[in-house]
Amino acid sequence: LFIAIAVALLTVIVIVLFVQHFYSMARHSKMQMQVLSLYRQLLRAGRYKPGFLMRIRSEFRENASIPKNNVMHIEYLYRRGQRQLEQIKDANTKQLGAFTKTSKDN
Template sequence: MSRHSRLQRQVLSLYRDLLRAGRGKPGAEARVRAEFRQHAGLPRSDVLRIEYLYRRGRRQLQLLRSGHATAMGAFVRPRAPTGEPGGVGCQPDDGDSPRNPHDSTGAPETRPDGR
């Protein structure tokens, strides 16, 4: 097997450092592993993206080491339940109200004189 490139060694070192810094913080180790697994399939030729993710990881490591972080999580967008159209914040359609406020049933009446 060939030797790792400098960037590969840096990424592996970052992974180990993040796991060490995340010990004792709820959710940190699982989040680090999930993040690295998510991006493990990046092609080696995508150096710009790898370097961006490396810099982002270094910033996260600084935050974990600073002592201000007590846990680690992620913001995720909630999914709409399967089988229901729309998503978060959508009102259920009961079929009684018009779908479009400008439908013929919901449009304001126009006077014969054009006002």
């Protein structure tokens, strides 16, 4: 009888913890889901091109600190990422270009 009560109590505890975990998980917005999908697509597309994965990861890390309420900037980067994805998928693409700010630009 004691074992049955202990098992029942343990089962209830596990169920409560599962429900708490399920409801505490953050739900992603539609834009967040699209950005995560784009990230995965970029990683897949750049898998066999040298240097691409490191660049993709660094770009996403660099922009991860953009506030969620800065929707215009996020949408701009998302569209730019989609264009870059199409370029990466092109078999003729061998490297990603980058524009850097020089001291003359100031």
